Amino acid sequence: MDATPDEHCEAPLASRALAAARSFARRGGSAFADLLWPPVCAHCRAATSIPDGLCARCWSRLALIERPYCERLGTPFALDIGGKLLSPEAIANPPVFDRARAVARYDDIARSLTHRQKYGDQLHLAVTMGTMMAAAGRELLAEADAILPIPLHRFRLWTRRYNQAALLARMVAKSSGKSLLLDALIRVRRTRPQVGLTRAERAANLAGAFKVPADRRPAVEGRRLLLIDDVLTTGATVSAAARALRRAGAAGVDVLTFARVTVDA
Structure with missing residues (x-):
């Protein structure tokens, strides 16, 4: 079963101490906190006026995905020919999930x-990334009943100490006001890393990896769910998770990630 929110957010002692110091200072007044720790860019650490944001230079280099894109897969199109579009891949091989952004x-x-x-271990980046995800996925969030992260297997969670997808999901839930389900979907089979595997190998590697526990089915049945992960590559992971949720009675499953691999990326 997934870890509790506290277990997901375990961090090195130095990081927790710094976070506690920041929190203490901010309770004493934001101006005082900004004087002690001026806002810096989440990527290059250059001075910026927006806490937990990107500076103008880094923002301009972030390759945002905006319309026109495939309405199912969320993959960008080079040209805008008007209307809502579907990519050849989405038509030829419809995904298990409904939409990805x-x-x-x-x-x-x-x-x-x-x-x-x-x-x-830079867990604070979940604030920056999750806030941007909530903005990019606002259409999906408007229809979602609940949010849940792609879970880690308990062994992987023990070695890594936190689930990056759970941190992002918590931030998206906080930004949107949607409920967060941390234990409705679990990873029951330990899989090998996906890096270097072909599309077919990724799908085979994840077959049967996810499950909705019997006592958590009521949280899933008849509800539209939004799956959260950090990166979407071939879609094998989110497809396996979406399949488990649909088998448990989910009315619909959408996917929201911070980044996605594209053919021309």
């Missing part, structure tokens, strides 16, 4: 932010 292409700034949050 992402903030940016998995390139340069987005890659750096996701790697640092996932592997570098």
Whole structure:
């Protein structure tokens, strides 16, 4: 079963101490806190006027995904020919989920932010990334009944100490006011890393990896759910998770990630 929110947010002692100090200072007044810790860019650490945001230079380098894009897969189109469009891939191979959206292409700034949050213990980046995800996924959030993260297997959670998707999901839930389900979907099978696997190998690797516990089915049945992850590559992970949710009676499943790999990225 997924860990509790506290377990998801375990961080090195130094990081927790810094966070506590910031919180204490901010309770004493935002001006005093900003004097002690002036806002800096989440990527390059240059001075900025927006806490937990990006500076103008880094923002301009973030490859945002905006319309026109495939309404099912969220993949961007080079040209806008008007109307709501479907990509050839979505028509030929409709996904298990209903719709996918992402903030940016998995390139340069987005890659750096996701790697640092996932592997570098920079948990504070969930604030920056989650806030942008809530904006990019506002259409999906308007229809969602609840939000849930892609879960980690308990062994992977133990070695990594936190689930980056759960941190992002909590921030998206906080920004949108939607309920957060941390234990409605669990990872029951330990899978090997997806890096380097083909599309077919990824799908086979994740077959049967997710499950909705019997006592959590009422939280899923008849509801429209929004799955949260950091990066969408081939869609194998979110497809396996969406399949488990549909089998448990979910009325619909959408996907929201911070970044997604595109053919020309």
